[in-house]
Amino acid sequence: MPSLLRHHRLKLFAVLLAANLALLLHLAAGDPIPPRDWVLLDIFGEGGAALLALAWLGLVLKSRPAGRVTNLLTLGLGCVFFSWWTDCLDEFIRLPEQVHWDHWLESVPMPLGLLLLTYGLYHWHHEQLAISAQMEKRERLFREHLLFDKLTPLAGAGYLRRQLQLSLAESVREGQPLSLVAVDLDHFDAINQRFGHAEGDAVLQAVTQLLLLNLRRQDLLCRLAGDRFVILLPHTGEAQARQLAGEMALAVEHLAHKTRQHGERLPLSASVASAMALDEDAEQLLRRLNLALARAKQSLALSA
Structure with missing residues (x-):
């Protein structure tokens, strides 16, 4: 399994690079929020959701070979993670009121990611049906031949x-x-x-x-x-x-x-x-x- 994750390291690197670019962009445009003004419930909720999406992405990359289904799941989970990540950054960095691009970074990737995830899960479902049929065929072969x-x-x-x-x-x-x-x-x-x-x-x-x-x-x-x-x-x-x-x-x-x-x-x-x-x-x-x-x-x- 670890060898599969090594094959996908470029995908994982791209997701983490996008997350760091969003962090640098927020730091360049805004000011850090003092810890006394942090809303811990929002931080745990949004940050925990981002970490879960990243964990799901790691599990997918660790367990699946390269291919169209893996690419769809990776893009979908990457967009979901990025959306929650940028949403969590607002809890630590206050942006000026005239800045509006952060709303795009928070809102657009989420529905796009969910659409890609749905499409990927649809093909994964058909992939599993084919594997199940093949396993049934093999069981019949072992039983009868x-x-x-x-x-x-x-x-x-x-x-x-x-x-x-x-x-x-x-x-x-x-x-x-x-x-x-x-x-x-x-x-x-x-x-x-x-x-x-x-x-x-x-x-x-x-x-x-x-x-x-x-x-x-x-x-x-x-x-x-x-x-x-x-x-x-x-x-x-x-x-x-x-x-x-x-x-x-x-x-x-x-x-x-x-x-x-x-x-x-x-x-x-x-x-x-x-x-x-x-x-x-x-x-x-x-x-x-x-x-x-x-x-x-x-x-x-x-x-x-």
């Missing part, structure tokens, strides 16, 4: 073939399309050679979680062998499968995986292929998928 890969853990090649045969029969019976997508990491052997097999295993686990998060509830992800994954897509035609394969390749390419030892970001990419089921059995469909993947990797090698 018997043939697991020990590393990821995903169903292996044996389960994929059994499930594919059942899905093909169901596809024919219901008259619905069925497709497969293969995802094969590029230059995975180089990662094992340079960083060791433990780091290679960590990459496979990270890619597994990434692929799972990008699937639908009815899809099935299996680890076929090594660094090759196969996704079973019920009720999915050729065009949709090809589009999903491209999305998987982009997701792997944008995965910000860092080595455990040195924190070095590993550039990842994947070759993908898709195949829609025709009048064939499971082995024939898998063979055609593997041929399409081999052509994709050959094209990558020629373009390199």
Whole structure:
């Protein structure tokens, strides 16, 4: 968790910088109020609210990765903190009557911050729903699947073939399309050679979680062998499968995986292929998928 806070230190620095600039601005334009004239109830109320907003901001930055939702929550809480902070400054510094900009500093950031917070919480809600659905999918996977890969853990090649045969029969019976997508990491052997097999295993686990998060509830992800994954897509035609394969390749390419030892970001990419089921059995469909993947990797090698 502390490492996440380090990633967000610029955001925290910007909030504290804005608070200090407001303090300097008040000191330059006004005069300090003697302690005997302080209103302790207002100080505790407004100052305590500002400190709570700052504490909430710290908790958000400590527990969340970078992204749009984190940025919205940070901006919202930063504005709320700034509004309460400038309101609290009036309890210590008396500004001349002709000064009006302090009202803008106190009033404008608050509704803006609350709007940003609301928008951020809305997206956070949808993010949590997606995570809950993924957890439900994983629980179902653990409960129902018997043939697991020990590393990821995903169903292996044996389960994929059994499930594919059942899905093909169901596809024919219901008259619905069925497709497969293969995802094969590029230059995975180089990662094992340079960083060791433990780091290679960590990459496979990270890619597994990434692929799972990008699937639908009815899809099935299996680890076929090594660094090759196969996704079973019920009720999915050729065009949709090809589009999903491209999305998987982009997701792997944008995965910000860092080595455990040195924190070095590993550039990842994947070759993908898709195949829609025709009048064939499971082995024939898998063979055609593997041929399409081999052509994709050959094209990558020629373009390199």
